[in-house]
Each structure stands twice: as structure tokens, then as C-alpha cells.
Amino acid sequence: MFETFTHHRIETSEATINLRMGGNGPPVLLLHGHPQTHVMWHKVAPALAERYTIVCADLRGYGDSSKPPTTEDHAPYSKRAMARDQVEAMQALGFERFAVVGHDRGGRCAYRMALDHPERIVALSILDIIPTGEHFRRTDMAFAMGYWHWFFLAQPHPLPERLIAADPDAFYLRRGRSLFDDAALAEYRRCFTDPQTIHAMCEDYRAGATIDMSLDEEDRRAGRRIACPVQALWGRKNGLDRWYDVLAVWRDWAGHVEGHAIDCGHYLAEEAPEETLAALQPFLAGAFARE
Incomplete structure (x- = not known):
């Protein structure tokens, strides 16, 4: 994997970000x-x-990026802090403006980046999420049952960490192992069996239920909107559109929103890479053409 990419470790002001970079042309952060x-x-x-x-980066707390100490308010694992890391890493690589594509938690970092650093972001593609604050604001029984892990992972330390560490595969691979290539699965397992990573990932969700939600609510009440074009893609089999009108939710947050469902589950880039590429390519090309 990534045979033509170069490996980098970028020291930012708050964390060390592990990434791979390859290709030529306008910059895109994944x-x-x-x-x-x-x-x-x-x-x-x-x-x-x-x-x-293309820059493929590990978020702070994940993979081989550093795991900064946390605080009582979980701010070190807020998406605002994660966004700062990635902006600084891209700047260190020489990229002042770039497009960003984010899946799941990376998508939450990506839209926070677009809100906090609008001058940096050319375009934003979001895979299989709506804003964190919207999830919590609209929570009902269906969401709570379907997204139960949000509430479990956000419980105080050390309960989730101890339970997950007893059998990480049972928790992290509960959707099935066949979704991932063997080499990718081995890499995920190498990382998610590390107690420091387990703790950092719990902190990510604790931040989601506290500071991230509060920041989203502040922005929503203030009418802050994402300035760049937004693409929302989601997996039809994962069911996000059973609970929400995905495009309508994002149009409350941005002026230019497009997108559609892809016939797969949650892991779009791994379950349906050709369809994901077919959606990303024209969106990115159009965004950079307007630059």
C-alpha cells in the first residue's frame, strides 16, 4: 500500500502528525x-x-500520530484541536489552501476545519456523517440504539477503556472483518490494541459529547456557515438517510451542498472505492477550477 507515497512525521505546535504524501497537482487532505x-x-x-x-494523515490520538495528555474538559481531543494539527501539518508541507475529504471522525475534524479556518479550505467532502451537534440535538430512541457506542465511549475514564481492552477485536470489528483488506486490517489491529490509542479514541468521543457539541451549538445559534463547496456522501446500507435528510441538514450549514448515497455500508472508501472516486473526482475538479 502507498508504494509511491513518501512518509512524513510533522511536528505541529501541539502534536506530531503521521502522514503519507504522493502525487502531483492541487493539494487534497484525506x-x-x-x-x-x-x-x-x-x-x-x-x-x-x-x-x-494527496496527503493521508493520522488524526491525533490515532495510528502513529501522537497522543497528547487530556484535560478535564477534553479539549485536547476536540475537533478544533485536531483541525489545528492538520492545518499546521499542511502548512509545513507548503500548502496554504487545500481541499479536505473526511470520513466519520475525520469528517468531523474536516467540517470544523472549514468553520474555523475558512481561508484554508477550497472544498469539503464529508463521508457518512452529519454535524455532531445535529446528532445530539435530534437524539431519539432510534439514534440512541443505532449509535449506542457514542454514549458508551463518552463515559468517564476508565470504564470504556477497561472493557474495550479486554477484547478490542470484539468491539472495533463488530461490523465484520471482511469489510477490510487483510493488510489494512492488520494495521488497524496494530493500532487499536494499544492502550494509549484506546484511551485517545475514547477521549475523541468524550470531546464529541461535550466541547464539540457546544462549539457546534454556538455556531448554529450564531448562524456561522461553511463558506466553501460541500459534498456529502453516505452509505445507503448504513442507514444515515433513514434518520435524516442528509443534504437538507448540511444545507443548514453551508450555501453550496451536493451529494448522494452510495450503495455500500459505512466504510465508503473501502467498500465502494470506484463509486467513491467517481463522486470525488468531479467535485474536486470543479472546486479547484473555481480557484
């Missing part, structure tokens, strides 16, 4: 979800690198 690493893009990144400079 951010992974939970409990994965940058490796989740292995089926998509090489094709995108034919037209773009």
Missing part, C-alpha cells in the same frame, strides 16, 4: 474515521494522486 488510520484510503489515494497531491 482524513480517516474510527477506529482506522490513514491506511483506510489505500484503495482511493493512488487514483486521486494521478491528478492531485
Whole structure:
């Protein structure tokens, strides 16, 4: 995987970010979800690198990026802090403006980046999420049952960490192992069996239920909106559109929103890489053409 990409470790002001970079052309940052690493893009990144400079980064707390100490308010694992890391990493690589594609938790970092650093973001593609604050604000029994892990992982330390550490595979691979290539699965397992990573990922969800939700609510009440074009893609089999009108939710947050469902589950880039690429390519091309 990533044979033509170079490996980098970027020291930012708050964390060390592990990433791979390859290709030529306008810069595009790819951010992974939970409990994965940058490796989740292995089926998509090489094709995108034919037209773009692709940066696949591990979020702080995940993969081989550093795991900063946390605080009582969980701010070190807020998406605002994660977004700062990635903006600084891209700047260190020489990219002042770039597009960002984020899946799952990486998508939450990506839209926070677009809100906090609008001057940096050319375009934003979001895979299989709506804003964190919208989830919590609209919570009902169906959401609570379907997204039970949000509430479990956000419980105080050390209960979730101890339960997960007893059998990480049973928790992290509960959707099935066949969704992932063997090499990618081995990489995920190498990382999510590390107690420090387990703790950091719990902190990510604790931040989601506290500071991230509060920041989203502040922005919603203030009418802050994402300035760049937004693409929302989601897996039809995962059921996000059973609970929400996905595009309508994102149109409350941005002026230019497009997108559609892809016939797969939650892991779009790994379950349906060709369809994901077919959606990303024209969206990115159009965004950079307007630059």
C-alpha cells in the first residue's frame, strides 16, 4: 500500500502528525474515521494522486500520530484541536489552501476545519456523517440504539477503556472483518490494541459529547456557515438517510451542498472505492477550477 507515497512525521505546535504524501497537482487532505488510520484510503489515494497531491494523515490520538495528555474538559481531543494539527501539518508541507475529504471522525475534524479556518479550505467532502451537534440535538430512541457506542465511549475514564481492552477485536470489528483488506486490517489491529490509542479514541468521543457539541451549538445559534463547496456522501446500507435528510441538514450549514448515497455500508472508501472516486473526482475538479 502507498508504494509511491513518501512518509512524513510533522511536528505541529501541539502534536506530531503521521502522514503519507504522493502525487502531483492541487493539494487534497484525506482524513480517516474510527477506529482506522490513514491506511483506510489505500484503495482511493493512488487514483486521486494521478491528478492531485494527496496527503493521508493520522488524526491525533490515532495510528502513529501522537497522543497528547487530556484535560478535564477534553479539549485536547476536540475537533478544533485536531483541525489545528492538520492545518499546521499542511502548512509545513507548503500548502496554504487545500481541499479536505473526511470520513466519520475525520469528517468531523474536516467540517470544523472549514468553520474555523475558512481561508484554508477550497472544498469539503464529508463521508457518512452529519454535524455532531445535529446528532445530539435530534437524539431519539432510534439514534440512541443505532449509535449506542457514542454514549458508551463518552463515559468517564476508565470504564470504556477497561472493557474495550479486554477484547478490542470484539468491539472495533463488530461490523465484520471482511469489510477490510487483510493488510489494512492488520494495521488497524496494530493500532487499536494499544492502550494509549484506546484511551485517545475514547477521549475523541468524550470531546464529541461535550466541547464539540457546544462549539457546534454556538455556531448554529450564531448562524456561522461553511463558506466553501460541500459534498456529502453516505452509505445507503448504513442507514444515515433513514434518520435524516442528509443534504437538507448540511444545507443548514453551508450555501453550496451536493451529494448522494452510495450503495455500500459505512466504510465508503473501502467498500465502494470506484463509486467513491467517481463522486470525488468531479467535485474536486470543479472546486479547484473555481480557484
